[in-house]
Amino acid sequence: MDKRRNSEIGTWRKLGVVGVPVSKGQRRDGTEKGPQALRDGGLVERLKKIGCDVKDHGDVNFGYLDEDLPHENVKNPRNVAMGSLRTADEVEKCLRTEGHCLAIGGDHSMAIGTIMGHARVHPDMVVLWIDAHADINTPLTSDSGNIHGMPLSIKVDQIAWIGLRDVDPGERKIIEKFGMNAFSMHDVDNNGIKEILKKALDAVDPTGTKPIHVSFDVDAMDPTHTPSTGTPVSGGLSVREMCFIAEELALTGRVAMLDIAEVNPNIGDEKDVNQTVNSTLDVVSRFYGHRRQGLFPTNYEIPTAILRRNSLINAS
Structure with a gap:
């Protein structure tokens, strides 16, 4: 956490954006509209404004099958x-061309694909799962059969969770059994x-050298900040806490992959949707260099009059 990049974070970052409009991992329609809601909210413009070189790759083509019967309690498996x-x-493809990828979803089953794709490029990557839910159910432990609660299948020492407050008994047993x-x-x-962020990073990456995959479910934040999401749980992270996490991780220079999951424009009214999108974008921009103390513009020169005035003030 102490190895910092310079104050011009954002200016050095090439970034690809991939939309993952999946809604079949849970029971409510609407998350497939999440990527477009974030774009319409000004995602790309915000990132460019802070100096990112952004390429939007568009949305993954899901091409849903009409018939997809449950298999062993798993809904929509195909x-x-x-x-x-x-x-x-x-x-x-995005990681190999731009070096950094922002995946905007979509329900949290999106992480099955994003982690798979990331691991092809960085097999040693570690995952920070920021969520109200552990999402480590199996078909045998899940009550719902919804895949957005089952996306995690990686080594136990590769992942750390932050923000948990609604963990199923079967998930708790898995976490305790393997000391996760x-x-x-x-x-x-x-x-x-x-302190929690430091503990999480030290647990999965004690040397501070591995690529980081952040999988961020917006329900990690308190529903007062992100009301338009499918499984809200009270008592969550504040925007302020999430901005701190994002800014600190940005300073490591090792966030290769960021997922944004579970924005659902079908939930709530227009005010709720706008609030959810704006809170989410406030956090996202911090992962890519927007800092609350302000950015130092790379091509900005302090006017001579101000320099002369400050010189006179200091002299006196």
């Missing part, structure tokens, strides 16, 4: 599997977000 493979291909790195909102309240 659609999610097919979409995940296509997502992995697009993410891999899970930090709940109780831990955040008890230790503060700075």
Whole structure:
């Protein structure tokens, strides 16, 4: 956490954007509209304004199948599997061309494909899963059969959770059995977000050298900030805490992949949707260099009159 890049974060970053309009990982329509809602909210413009060289790759073509019967308690298995493979291909291509990828979704089953694609490029990557939910169910432990609660299938020492506050009993058993790195909102309240982020990073990447995959479900934040999401849980992270996480991770210079999941424009009224999109974009921009203390513009020269005035003030 102490190895910082210079104050011009954002200006050095080439970034590809991939839309992942998946909604079959859960029961509510609308998350397929999330990518466009974020674009309409000014995502690309915000990133360019802070100095990112952005290429929008458009949306993954899911091409849903009309008939997709459940398999062993898993709903929509063929659609999610097919979409995940296509997502992995697009993410891999984006990472190999731009070096950094922002995947905008879409329900959190999107992470099956984004992690797969990222692992093809950086097999040693680590995952920070920022979410109210652990999403580590299996078909045997899931009550719902919704795949957005089952996307995680990586080595136990590759992942750390931040913001948990709604964990199923089966998930809790898995986490405890394997001694996984899970930090709940109780831990955040008890230790503060700075300490929790440090613990999470030290747990998965003690050398501070590995590429980081951040998978951010907007329901990690309190519903007062992101009301237009499918499984809200009270008592979540504040925008302020999420901005701190994003700014600190940006300073590492190692965030190769960022997922934004579970923005659902079908939930709530126009005010709710706007608030959700704006809160989300405030956080996203911090991952790519927008800092609350302000950015130092690379091609800005301080006017001579101001320099002369300050010189006289200092002299006196």
